[in-house]
Amino acid sequence: MAATPKPRVATVWLGGCSGCHMSFLDLDERLIELADRMDLVFTPIADVKTYPANVDVVLVEGAVSTEEHLHMAQLIRKRTRFVVSFGDCATTGNVTALRNRFSVDELLRRSYHELAPGGPATPSKIISPLTLKARPLHEVIPVDAFLHGCPPTADQIWFAVDNLLQGKIPELPNVYLRYG
Amino acid sequence: MPVITFTINGVPVSGQQSESILEIARQHDIRIPTLCHLDGLSDVGACRLCLMEIEGTSKLLPACSTYPSENMVVRTDTDKLKRYRRTIIELLAAEGNHQCAVCVVNNNCELQNLAYEVGLEHVRAQYLFPKKELDATHPDYIIDRNRCVLCTRCVRVCHEVEGAHVWDIANRGINCEIVADMNQPWGTSESCTSCGKCVLVCPVGALIEKGATVSEMEKHRAFLPYIMTARTKQEWIARAIEED
Numbered sequence: 001m002a003a004t005p006k007p008r009v010a011t012v013w014l015g016g017c018s019g020c021h022m023s024f025l026d027l028d029e030r031l032i033e034l035a036d037r038m039d040l041v042f043t044p045i046a047d048v049k050t051y052p053a054n055v056d057v058v059l060v061e062g063a064v065s066t067e068e069h070l071h072m073a074q075l076i077r078k079r080t081r082f083v084v085s086f087g088d089c090a091t092t093g094n095v096t097a098l099r100n101r102f103s104v105d106e107l108l109r110r111s112y113h114e115l116a117p118g119g120p121a122t123p124s125k126i127i128s129p130l131t132l133k134a135r136p137l138h139e140v141i142p143v144d145a146f147l148h149g150c151p152p153t154a155d156q157i158w159f160a161v162d163n164l165l166q167g168k169i170p171e172l173p174n175v176y177l178r179y180g
Numbered sequence: 181m182p183v184i185t186f187t188i189n190g191v192p193v194s195g196q197q198s199e200s201i202l203e204i205a206r207q208h209d210i211r212i213p214t215l216c217h218l219d220g221l222s223d224v225g226a227c228r229l230c231l232m233e234i235e236g237t238s239k240l241l242p243a244c245s246t247y248p249s250e251n252m253v254v255r256t257d258t259d260k261l262k263r264y265r266r267t268i269i270e271l272l273a274a275e276g277n278h279q280c281a282v283c284v285v286n287n288n289c290e291l292q293n294l295a296y297e298v299g300l301e302h303v304r305a306q307y308l309f310p311k312k313e314l315d316a317t318h319p320d321y322i323i324d325r326n327r328c329v330l331c332t333r334c335v336r337v338c339h340e341v342e343g344a345h346v347w348d349i350a351n352r353g354i355n356c357e358i359v360a361d362m363n364q365p366w367g368t369s370e371s372c373t374s375c376g377k378c379v380l381v382c383p384v385g386a387l388i389e390k391g392a393t394v395s396e397m398e399k400h401r402a403f404l405p406y407i408m409t410a411r412t413k414q415e416w417i418a419r420a421i422e423e424d
Contacts, residue, residue: 018287080422085302088279088280088281091302092273092278092279092302092303092307093279093307093309094279094280094281095279095281095282097277097281097307097309098279099278100277100309100380101309101311101312101326131264133309136302136303136307138302139306139307146301146302148301150280151280171332172301174296174299176296177299177300177301178296179280179281179292179295180280180281180283180286180287180292180395
């Protein structure tokens, strides 16, 4: 008898520091249980190149801060049942949005000219252009659930993922509602 | 003075005519969220978090600056009020630049606590990310207008308690901001006594001490009822200060 297919789970790293992913790894031995209960089909940890179709759950870290993030967010929404904003940057913009008080030109001048040790060179190809502002994920695509914190704690992530793997949108108890 | 009896959320309560409904609610352990109110300062009803429904009037009135009348029927816990409170916090979040993770009062912030209280799991209004100015010209303190919620506690404590009236609100609507003296750098203010009262009463991380890094700053506010009861009643409640 064929086993019931495991839920297909993805994690995505947009405009964030990867701290939320580090916190995910803090699940420690619970990762072993997760490996039995789900298939991790896309994640920066596994370095998969293409976001696959038919994803059940995705945790999205980071604000939407570049054209590539924007494209990725839309792709994620098309191919995923439950989209979760993973951490404060995805939920509010947070640290990534600190750049919003400056224009993109000002930012690039500061980073790639004034502070560039190897001499001025504005990236024009390989690196995706910045969007005008860094924005929370739900301003770009509909989001089904929110995990707060900078970063969310491992217990909080466990609670949410455990629920999602059972096909439920997690109703996070108030104890997990905490910014910063 | 006659005692007024009325109900809040169906609970019979009593108080003096001179006491606000907020004060009476607190005496009866009925929680009404507030932000601009601070014990020891006058009330201005600016934040609208303490809005309540009163039977017989279609207007919502702020509990901090509404006074009771006999047999009044007050509700502070309806779904409509809860929805409005959440919306107020959402708009405050969207109109400022509040990055809890890098704020000196992270975990010691009244706005953050209110966000938890109203169950703010995300902000539905579009974030404006306004460009606001930070002024670090004062030798001891900083005003970061990105985090200001315009509660005017600083304006009131400086005027009513310190008597210096350094702070005021300039402009209108979305452009409102707290300014020092004649809208000049705080460090050049001749009226500021550097007492620091404004820093302590600020509910968020907009007025802060220099040298505090993320999550380090706790604000102790017992000095205010201490000063005000000493002035008005000639009673010195030192214990409150020690416990704060």
